[in-house]
Amino acid sequence: MILPYFASFIVFIILIAYEIRKNTKIARIQEESFWDRETRANSTRKKPLDALPYVRIPLDALPFQIMSEDPRILELHQAVQNLAEKKIVNLTGLTNTDLKLKYGAANLTTLSQYDQDYTMLARTLQKWALLLYENGYLNEAQQILEFAVSTRTDVSGSYRLLASIYHQTGYTSKINDLIETAKTLQSVMKNPIVRMLQEFDPYNDSPHSL
Numbered sequence: 001m002i003l004p005y006f007a008s009f010i011v012f013i014i015l016i017a018y019e020i021r022k023n024t025k026i027a028r029i030q031e032e033s034f035w036d037r038e039t040r041a042n043s044t045r046k047k048p049l050d051a052l053p054y055v056r057i058p059l060d061a062l063p064f065q066i067m068s069e070d071p072r073i074l075e076l077h078q079a080v081q082n083l084a085e086k087k088i089v090n091l092t093g094l095t096n097t098d099l100k101l102k103y104g105a106a107n108l109t110t111l112s113q114y115d116q117d118y119t120m121l122a123r124t125l126q127k128w129a130l131l132l133y134e135n136g137y138l139n140e141a142q143q144i145l146e147f148a149v150s151t152r153t154d155v156s157g158s159y160r161l162l163a164s165i166y167h168q169t170g171y172t173s174k175i176n177d178l179i180e181t182a183k184t185l186q187s188v189m190k191n192p193i194v195r196m197l198q199e200f201d202p203y204n205d206s207p208h209s210l
Helices: 001-040 070-081 095-105 103-135 138-150 154-169 174-182 191-197
Strands: none
Touching: 001 095, 070 103, 095 103, 103 138, 103 154, 138 154, 154 174, 154 191, 174 191
């Protein structure tokens, strides 16, 4: 009886050793590929940034007149207006190596700032829309969120709140449009957002978990 168990143990050890060698080889190949791309990226010459998909903030189309006496709203207004003076690009999903390969290593700092400003914009728009929503300004919150979604934000709360507004205002068919937009995101949040919208409960309008 000992021999079969011993043979099984030997086979198990062989399989474990095989998996370790395979995973080590895969890891080595991935590491070599990374450093190869990084080397090429660091030697990529600087390229013009004129054709980047810059985000233009439509100040005239956003509801700055609503609740403008509220200090919380005023702070968000100021943040959006300050960002409107900057160059903003949504670079979500692109690594530093990707950016250097595409636009040149010398542009990395500039591109990182563009993306940081976009992240600030996306978060600010979500906060602004939520405050207006909580105070009964659904149409105005919708304006802000539709602009945010048009920039391909990956803030899941913006999609959830906008879907809730569509339900409350009788435009549930627009949730399908949100799903299609979410499917185009270049973000790790794409699938969670798509699933959330597909499973959206039209009878649960609470924004507090956003």
